[in-house]
Amino acid sequence: MNILGIDASNNGVLIALKKGNDIFHKESKEKNSGSYIISLIDNMLKENNLTIKDIDLFGCTIGPGSFTGIRISIASIQGLLFNLNKKVVPIITTELLYNNYKKNDKIAVLKRARVDAAYVHIFENNKSIFGPNLISINNLENIIQNALLLGEEGLYFKEKLKLKNELIQSNLLPNTLIDYIENNSDNAVFPKDLKILYLQKPLAVENFEKKNSIKIDESTYN
Structure with missing residues (x-):
């Protein structure tokens, strides 16, 4: 089984790929590194003679963590898998770090x-x-x-x-990301159903609510 996982919930991006029994990874710690997700995935697949259609299962962090990184990673995986019958395991970042x-x-x-x-x-x-x-x-x-x-x-x-x-001290390892996806494959959803794990409302939403004296349902901004 070929597996690809994305973690952009911290300061940077980690992409892990399992091809057969081998695990490969790419990382970016640059500012706004979330914008490189698609290119990192594309380069990794090309280096391993794979296409996105060759990946059997995906994983993507949904929180808690960097709202920007998480939103970009979810949007990236949804774009890559548009019109493909593929599923994604939602990854709880705190569980992932603990599993490491x-x-x-x-x-x-x-x-x-x-x-x-x-x-x-x-x-x-x-x-x-x-x-x-x-x-x-x-x-x-x-x-x-x-x-x-x-x-x-x-x-x-x-x-x-x-x-x-x-x-x-514990740094996230690529094999931990892959293991999480494999062990939680029963929780996989279609890309359109990926939701950010909101433990707090985005600041912009809170400010809008205060300014307009209204309450916004979570489904509106997720």
């Missing part, structure tokens, strides 16, 4: 949201026990007590809030 480590410890995966908040997902004994949720900075220390912090965004909050939690 996956120990029995109590682990808190943190991701930056707004200045006064964080996305929090807590795991213990290989199970999700909290989240992912949007948590105020003021409540964060209490919620993640006794948990190990995972990844570079965990370092950001540890330094910002002077947290005493132990930090584990």
Whole structure:
């Protein structure tokens, strides 16, 4: 089975390809790297003598994380698969990061949201026990007590809030992205049904609501 996965939820883009038993990947850490998704995929497929039709299953991160990166990656996969009978596994980024480590410890995966908040997902004994949720900075220390912090965004909050939690460095690996897609293939949907995991309303939506004294349904902006 040939599998292709996209993660653009962080600072950059990771494209992973499984062809037979081999895994290949391309990364971009450049500013606005989400705009390179299509070209990265195209180059990787050409290098491996494949076309988009040769890919059996796709995966794409849906959040939480960078709204811009996630929107671009979803739009890219929808464009690439237009009129093709292909399915995509929606990837929860906090689960993906946890799977890159996956120990029995109590682990808190943190991701930056707004200045006064964080996305929090807590795991213990290989199970999700909290989240992912949007948590105020003021409540964060209490919620993640006794948990190990995972990844570079965990370092950001540890330094910002002077947290005493132990930090584990963990960089996302291409094979972890592919494994997630394979292990969650039963959750695959058609590209048109991919939805961003909104744990908070986009700031533009909130400002529009306040300005016009109205409430906008999530289905309108997702």
